[in-house]
Amino acid sequence: xxxxxxxxxxxxxxxxxxxxxxxxxxxxxxxxxxxxxxxxxxxxxxxxxxxxxxxxxxxxxxxxxxxxxxxxxxxxxxxxxxxxxxxxxxxxxxxxxxxxxxxxxxxxxxxxxxxxxxxxxxxxxxxxxxxxxxxxxxxxxxxxxxxxxxxxxxxxxxxxxxxxxxxxxxxxxxxxxxxxxxxxxxxxxxxxxxxxxxxxxxxxxxxxxxxxxxxxxxxxxxxxxxxxxxxxxxxxxxxxxxxxxxxxxxxxxxxxxxxxxxxxxxxxxxxxxxxxxxxxxxxxxxxxxxxxxxxxxxxxxxxxxxxxxxxxxxxxxxxxxxxxxxxxxxxxxxxxxxxxxxxxxxxxxxxxxxxxxxxxxxxxxxxxxxxxxxxxxxxxxxxxxxxx
Numbered sequence: 377x378x379x380x381x382x383x384x385x386x387x388x389x390x391x392x393x394x395x396x397x398x399x400x401x402x403x404x405x406x407x408x409x410x411x412x413x414x415x416x417x418x419x420x421x422x423x424x425x426x427x428x429x430x431x432x433x434x435x436x437x438x439x440x441x442x443x444x445x446x447x448x449x450x451x452x453x454x455x456x457x458x459x460x461x462x463x464x465x466x467x468x469x470x471x472x473x474x475x476x477x478x479x480x481x482x483x484x485x486x487x488x489x490x491x492x493x494x495x496x497x498x499x500x501x502x503x504x505x506x507x508x509x510x511x512x513x514x515x516x517x518x519x520x521x522x523x524x525x526x527x528x529x530x531x532x533x534x535x536x537x538x539x540x541x542x543x544x545x546x547x548x549x550x551x552x553x554x555x556x557x558x559x560x561x562x563x564x565x566x567x568x569x570x571x572x573x574x575x576x577x578x579x580x581x582x583x584x585x586x587x588x589x590x591x592x593x594x595x596x597x598x599x600x601x602x603x604x605x606x607x608x609x610x611x612x613x614x615x616x617x618x619x620x621x622x623x624x625x626x627x628x629x630x631x632x633x634x635x636x637x638x639x640x641x642x643x644x645x646x647x648x649x650x651x652x653x654x655x656x657x658x659x660x661x662x663x664x665x666x667x668x669x670x671x672x673x674x675x676x677x678x679x680x681x682x683x684x685x686x687x688x689x690x691x692x693x694x695x696x697x698x699x700x701x702x703x704x705x706x707x708x709x710x711x712x713x714x715x716x717x718x719x720x721x722x723x724x725x726x727x728x729x730x731x732x733x734x735x736x737x738x739x740x741x742x743x744x745x746x747x748x749x750x751x752x753x754x755x756x757x758x759x760x761x762x763x764x
Contacts, residue, residue, distance in 0.1 A: 384670045388416035388747055402727070408754040409727040413551070413702060415618045415745030417671070422663035423617060423656045430655045439651040441468040448661040449611070449626060456584065459598040465630050467639055468654065469646050470623040472579055472610045473499045476545060479577040479608050479627075480507050482641030484542040491536055492545040493528070494735035495552055495704070497579070500545050501735060512536045513735055516553070518706075519695045526555040526695055530564050537568075543575040548596060549582045552704045552734055552741040554697020556586060559599055566600035576607045581625075582700045584616040584668060587676055591698070597630065605631040608638060615700075616668060617660040618745075624653025675701050678744040678751055685755045689762035701745035704731075708738035710762060716740050724757040 392400040399414045418424065446463035453461040469475055480490055480503050490504040491512040504511040514536040517529040546565070549556045557565075569576055576596070583593035597604045612625035629635040679696055682703050686694050691710030694703060705728075707716035717730035717740050731739025744751055 384420075384667055386417050386671070386674055386747055388750065389418065392416070403721075404725075407721070407725045407727050408750065408757070410743045410746065410751075410754055411727045411729045411741070413615060413700075413743055413745070414620060415701060415743075416747065416750065417618055417745070419618050419656070420660065420664045420667035422667075423619065423659045426655050426659035427652060430652065436651055438648045439654065440649055441466065441654060442658070445654055445658045445661075448658050452661045453595075457593050457595055457598060459595050461628060462630070465628050465635070467627040467629060467635065467642070468649055469625060469627060469642060470650055470653070472581060472612060472614075472625045474646060475608070475610050475625060475627050476500070476503050476577055476579070477507060478638065478641045478645060479575070480504065480509060480543060481645075482637050483575040484509055487540065488543075489538050489541040490543045490545060491533070491541050491574075493533065493547070493550070495731065495739065496545075496734055497547055497551045498733045500547065500579075503545065510540070512538065512541060515735075516550075516555075519693075524695065525698075526550070526553040528557065528561040528564065530568065534568060537572050537574075541572060541574065543577065544569060546576055546578045546596065548578055548580055549586065549593070549699035551579075551582060551700060552702050552729075552739075553695065554587075554700045554702060554704065555695075556588075556591065556593075556698040559594070562594070562596060562599040565596075566603050569603060569606060574606070576603060577610065578607055579610045581610065581612050581615050583611065585672070585675070585701060586699045587672065587679060588698055589672070593699075597628075605634060608634070613657045613660040613664075616671075617656070617664055619653070619656045619660065622650060622653035622656050624650045624657050626657075674748075675744065678746075678748060679703075681748060681751060682742070682744060682755065685759055688759060688764065690764040692762055701743060703742040703744055705740050705742060706738065707731075707740055720758060720761065723761045724754075726754045726757050 399409050399412045446466050450461045453459050486508045489510045489512045492500045494513045494515050514533040517527040578596045597607050609628040614620040693706045712719040717728050729741035
């Protein structure tokens with residue numbers, strides 16, 4: 377029987393080390409890199425074709441988001457999230473990390489506090505200090521007996537909020553745990569935001585990578601429309617279609633006053649729109665759906681493969697992700713006398729991301745956005761050290 381992804385080429389290129397890849401260039405040639413959130417697959421053919429056509433045009437002057445691009449994102453949102461977005465809600469800019477900083481700059485003041493949930497994508501932990509604010513970290517509730525999944529810990533989050541807390545940085549779906557927040561959790565967050573008068577910047581980059589085919593992504597402001605006047609939603613094709621290097625993302629802001637405030641803050645801090653990134657985004661949202669579905673089939677198979685190996689490792693546990701191509705492994709009982717990321721790099725020649733960078737030492741993040749052969753080779757190396 378052929379699999380759903382057989383019609384697409386998910387064979388990783390063999391020359392990533394020679395093509396300026398951060399993922400493949402950071403470590404020695406004998407290391408298998410499963411760290412940074414960068415898949416090993418070529419982008420969908422329509423994206424490559426669109427970039428080639430744009431290159432042949434030969435003129436790469438300043439640009440601005442086309443009506444076609446804005447319409448494509450509106451149609452994608454309505455088709456995939458059952459959520460209507462208007463074209464004028466969209467502010468395209470070069471990446472999500474700059475957007476987090478700009479949001480902090482324009483919505484908070486020097487000395488204010490910015491709160492986020494940990495573990496978390498490392499830049500979240502540095503935004504506040506980078507702009508003269510303070511980070512407040514609120515740990516999530518890890519899987520344990522009685523609740524086998526990562527969850528929002530509302531009491532801990534509320535306790536972390538100070539009289540100077542002005543903003544919540546949210547990652548939904550959650551990186552690195554792969555947790556998909558429930559409607560109940562989003563409602564509780566909305567109550568808290570209103571109670572403490574918080575701005576929210578919601579990074580929803582992994583929203584098109586839900587691994588449960590019975591679920592669809594619910595944007596925060598779709599689940600909780602009352603938050604629209606205080607929320608900046610960040611979307612991008614970068615993770616889903618593997619075009620992160622083209623640095624193009626969209627801040628979706630439905631409230632006109634908040635949108636004007638954010639747009640003004642961007643002046644002088646962001647370059648002109650990325651013409652190639654927007655070309656890729658348009659092609660991805662218009663013609664990338666069948667490729668995305670095939671990708672999801674491949675990723676689900678990779679989750680099953682990881683599950684098989686983790687079951688063999690008595691010192692390692694995990695909660696299979698509900699979204700993303702990232703596995704969050706608890707290695708605190710693995711018996712290492714150093715950080716597990718470093719121990720596995722030295723012993724197995726497999727490069728993972730260090731949980732300490734996400735605010736949770738003792739964990740590692742494994743990027744399974746690669747072909748099954750590469751993933752299995754890495755897991756086999758780890759198995760020699762971790763198997764009971």
